[in-house]
Amino acid sequence: MRKKLYYKTEGSGIPLILIHGFTGSHESFDIVSNYLKQYFKIIKLDMIGHGFSMDYSEQNYSFSKSIKYIENIINELNLKKVNIVGYSLGGRLAMQYAINNYNEINKLILCSSSFGIEKKSERISRIKSDKKIIDLLMNNKITKFVNYWEGISLWDSEKKLSVETKQKNRNIRLNQNNEGLLMSLRYQGQGVQEFLGKYLKNIKSKTLIMYGEKDFKYKEISKIMSEIIENSELDVVSNSGHNIILENPIYVSQKIKNFILGEK
DSSP, X not given: OOOOOOEEEESOSEEEEEEOOTTOOGGGGHHHHHHHTTTEEEEEEOOTTSGGGOXXXXXXXXXXXXHHHHHHHHHHTTOOSEEEEEETHHHHHHHHHHHHOXXXXXXXXXXXXXXXXXXXXXXXXXXXXXXXHHHHHHHSOHHHHHHHHHTSGXXXXXXXXXXXXXXXXXXXXXXXXXXXXXXXXXHHSTTTSOOOGGGGGXXXXXXXXXXXXXXXXXXXXXXXXXXHXXXXXXXXXXXXXXXXXXXXXXXXXXXXXXXXXXXX
C-alpha cells in the first residue's frame, strides 16, 4: 500500500512544499526551486499519477488520500509549520490541505488556482468535457494527448517562451503515464472535487494568491478567493498567462520569498 508520494528535497532551513499542476512533475518547479533553495528547505513532490508517483490503484487518487500522503512526508521529515505553494491542480490540493490542517501551515501560496465549481449543471458539463480528454488518453499514445493539450487556448502565452524551456515542459508532459493522467482527471478534476468556496473562510494562514495578467478566467477566480480568505494578499504576475511558474519564474520566486520571510 502506498505510504507517500515521490518527493525531492533541496536547500535547508524553513520548509517549503511545492505542488505542481496537471501533467506536471517536481521538475516543473526547477527554475523556481533553484532560486528558493538559497532561502528554504524545498520539498517538491510528484502528485499521484504523475512523474515517479505513478499508481495503478484507483482508490489512491482521492484528495483525502493525497492529503494523507503529504502528511506522511511532513512526518517523515519531521517538519513543523510548513509553507505550501500550489500551482493550478496543486493549488486545489494545497487549498484542501489548508482547510483541513490549518494549524500546521505557516503561509499558503496559491498560483493560478481555483476553488472548484459550485453549480451542479456546470460541474456536470466539466465532467463531460474531462471525459473526452480521458477517452483521448485511454485510446491513444501520450504524444497525441500532449499535442492536443498544448493546443488549447489556456497555454497560448507559453508560445513566447524559449525553445529550450518549451521543450523541457513538453518532455515533462510526454514522460507521463496515460493511465496516471486519466485517473488524476477522473478523481481530482474540478467537476468531481468538492466545491471549496464554502470552506475558504476556514483558512486562517496568511495566504498569497497569484495569477497571470493574461489569465482572465483565473483573474476573476483569484479575486473572489482573496475576498473570502480573510488574511490574504492578491498579486498579478505580469507577462504571464496561466503557467506563471514557467512564464515569469523569477518574479514568482522573489514574491514567494518575500511573502514568507516578511520582506518588502
